[in-house]
Amino acid sequence: MNDLAxxxxxxxxxxxxxxxxxxxxxxPTLAHADEIRRRGIFAEVQCAFWxxxxxxxxxxxxxxxxxxxxxxxxxxxxxxxxxVIPRELGLExxxxxxxxxxxxxxDPVGIHTSMTRLLAGRARELAPDIPVQExxxxxxxxxxxxxxxxxEAIRVQVDRLEALGLxxxxxxxxxxxxxxxxxxWDQLTPLPNVLVVPFFIAxxxxxxxxxxxxxxxxxxPTAAASQRDVFRQNPVHLRGRSLWYSRSIGTDPSLVDxxxxxxxxxxxxxxxx
Amino acid sequence: MIATSHILTQLTNRxxxxxxxxxxxxxxxxxDGRVELRHQDDGGRPGGELESFTDPCAARGIAQYDAExxxxxxxxxxxxxxxxxLDLAGPxxxxxxLDIFYPAALAVWAADCGGRLRVVPLSQTLERQTGMYRYxxxxxxxxxxxxxxxxxxxxxxxxxxxxxxxxxxMGTSGDALPLLCPEACSFFVAEARLVxxxxxxxxATAAPGPAA
Ligand code: SF4
Numbered sequence: 001m002n003d004l005a006x007x008x009x010x011x012x013x014x015x016x017x018x019x020x021x022x023x024x025x026x027x028p029t030l031a032h033a034d035e036i037r038r039r040g041i042f043a044e045v046q047c048a049f050w051x052x053x054x055x056x057x058x059x060x061x062x063x064x065x066x067x068x069x070x071x072x073x074x075x076x077x078x079x080x081x082x083x084v085i086p087r088e089l090g091l092e093x094x095x096x097x098x099x100x101x102x103x104x105x106x107d108p109v110g111i112h113t114s115m116t117r118l119l120a121g122r123a124r125e126l127a128p129d130i131p132v133q134e135x136x137x138x139x140x141x142x143x144x145x146x147x148x149x150x151x152e153a154i155r156v157q158v159d160r161l162e163a164l165g166l167x168x169x170x171x172x173x174x175x176x177x178x179x180x181x182x183x184x185w186d187q188l189t190p191l192p193n194v195l196v197v198p199f200f201i202a203x204x205x206x207x208x209x210x211x212x213x214x215x216x217x218x219x220x221p222t223a224a225a226s227q228r229d230v231f232r233q234n235p236v237h238l239r240g241r242s243l244w245y246s247r248s249i250g251t252d253p254s255l256v257d258x259x260x261x262x263x264x265x266x267x268x269x270x271x272x273x
Numbered sequence: 274m275i276a277t278s279h280i281l282t283q284l285t286n287r288x289x290x291x292x293x294x295x296x297x298x299x300x301x302x303x304x305d306g307r308v309e310l311r312h313q314d315d316g317g318r319p320g321g322e323l324e325s326f327t328d329p330c331a332a333r334g335i336a337q338y339d340a341e342x343x344x345x346x347x348x349x350x351x352x353x354x355x356x357x358x359l360d361l362a363g364p365x366x367x368x369x370x371l372d373i374f375y376p377a378a379l380a381v382w383a384a385d386c387g388g389r390l391r392v393v394p395l396s397q398t399l400e401r402q403t404g405m406y407r408y409x410x411x412x413x414x415x416x417x418x419x420x421x422x423x424x425x426x427x428x429x430x431x432x433x434x435x436x437x438x439x440x441x442x443m444g445t446s447g448d449a450l451p452l453l454c455p456e457a458c459s460f461f462v463a464e465a466r467l468v469x470x471x472x473x474x475x476x477a478t479a480a481p482g483p484a485a
Binding site for chain 1: 278279280330333337344346347348349376377380381383384389390393398401403404455456458459460463
C-alpha cells in the first residue's frame with residue numbers, strides 16, 4: 001500500500017486523557033502505541049496525555065520526523081478534541097506547519113466507521129454460539145449533559161450496527177446517567193440473551209464498578225484486586241436472562257486498526273482536497 | 274528516521290563519556306556496550322540483590338507505583354521505588370527505558386542542547402487554560418512561588434526553568450543529565466487552581482462585604 005510506505009517517514013502521536021488516579025486510563029493508549037511501534041509502520045510513535053506525562057503541550061519535542069499524524073484516542077468529538085488538544089498543540093486547522101514540520105490532526109478514533117466492525121466483532125467474541133435473533137446487543141455510555149457528543153457517537157454506532165444486518169434481535173443504546181438507563185436493561189428488551197459492551201476508551205471505575213452495579217452483577221463496588229474478574233463471569237444469569245458483559249471497547253487490540261484507519265482517512269481527504 | 278535521531282546521537286555521546294545520573298536513576302555504561310540503569314539508592318548493592326530485567330519496557334512496571342503501592346501519575350515525583358536493575362543492550366534501549374521513567378526528558382534535553390527549547394512563562398500557560406482551569410490564572414505571584422517550591426522543588430525531580438525562582442533555589446545538575454521542565458505541567462495547573470480558589474476564599478473571609 002502506497003499510503004503505508006509514505007508513513008515510514010512520518011511520526012504518529014497518540015493523544016489520550018490519562019488519569020492522576022490510576023494507570024488504567026492510559027494503559028490501552030500505551031498498549032496500542034507499543035503495537036503500532038512493533039509493526040514498524042511509522043518512523044516514530046509517541047503518546048501524550050492531558051493528565052499524565054508527557055503533556056500535550058511539549059509533544060513537539062518528541063519527534064524528529066517532519067510529518068506528524070496526531071490521533072486523539074478519544075471516544076467522540078468534544079471539549080478535548082475541539083478545544084484542549086488544538087490549544088495545547090498550537091494547531092491552526094487540519095494541518096499546521098511550523099518549524100519545518102507539519103502536524104496533521106486526525107479525527108478521534110471513536111467516530112471512525114470501522115469502530116462499528118470492532119463493536120460487532122467484540123459482541124460476537126463475547127458470546128460466539130448464541131442465537132443472535134434471540135439476543136439484544138446494548139452499547140452503553142456515560143451520557144450526561146457534559147458531553148452530548150458522546151451520546152450522539154453511541155447512537156450513530158447503534159444505527160450503523162443495525163445497517164450491518166448482523167441479525168441481532170435488538171441493538172440498543174443505554175447510558176449510566178440518562179435515559180434509556182442501563183440499570184433498566186431487563187426492561188429495555190424482552191429477549192433472553194443480553195450482551196453489554198461499554199463504549200469507553202479505557203476500563204476504569206465505570207466499567208469495573210459502576211456499570212456492574214447498575215447491571216446488578218455486583219451488589220457494591222468491588223475491591224481493586226478483583227476488578228478484572230467482573231469480565232470473567234460470563235454469562236451471568238440475572239433477572240431471568242443470560243447477560244454477557246464486555247470490557248470497554250477501547251481496550252480491544254483491534255483498536256490499533258481504527259487508529260491507522262484514521263490516519264489513512266486523513267491522507268485520502270487531503271489527497272482529494 | 275530513528276537512525277539519524279539527534280536525541281539518540283546526543284544520548285550515545287553522553288553514554289560514551291561515562292556514567293551519569295538522571296533524576297533518581299544512575300546510568301552506567303559498561304565496556305561491552307551494555308548499559309545498566311538502577312535506582313541511585315541501590316548504588317553500592319551487588320547486582321544479584323536486585324531484581325534484574327533486560328527488557329527496557331520493564332520500566333513501565335517499575336515506574337507505575339511507588340514502594341507503598343501508590344500510583345505515580347507524575348513520573349518526576351521523587352518516589353521512584355528501588356530494588357531493580359535494567360541491563361540494556363545500548364542507547365536505543367536506554368532511550369526506551371528513560372522515555373518511560375521520565376517522559377520527554379531526553380527530547381527536551383536534546384532540544385535544549387540544540388537551542389530549540391522554548392520556555393513558556395507561567396502566566397502564558399495559565400492564560401490559555403479554559404473550562405474549570407480558567408480560574409488558575411488568578412493565583413497571586415506569591416502563591417505561585419510557594420506552589421512552585423512545594424510542587425516542583427520538593428515534589429518533582431524536574432527543574433522548573435519556566436518559573437521566576439532564583440536559579441540558586443533550583444540547584445544545578447552536576448554530572449546529571451538535566452531534567453528540564455520548560456512549561457508548567459497539568460498537575461501544576463490543577464494545583465494552581467486550588468491555590469487560587471483558597472486565596473479567593475481567604476480574601477472573602479478577611480474582607481466581608483457591606484452588612485445587609
Ligand atoms: S511543573 Fe513542576 S511538578 Fe510539573 S513537571 Fe514541571 S517541575 Fe515537575
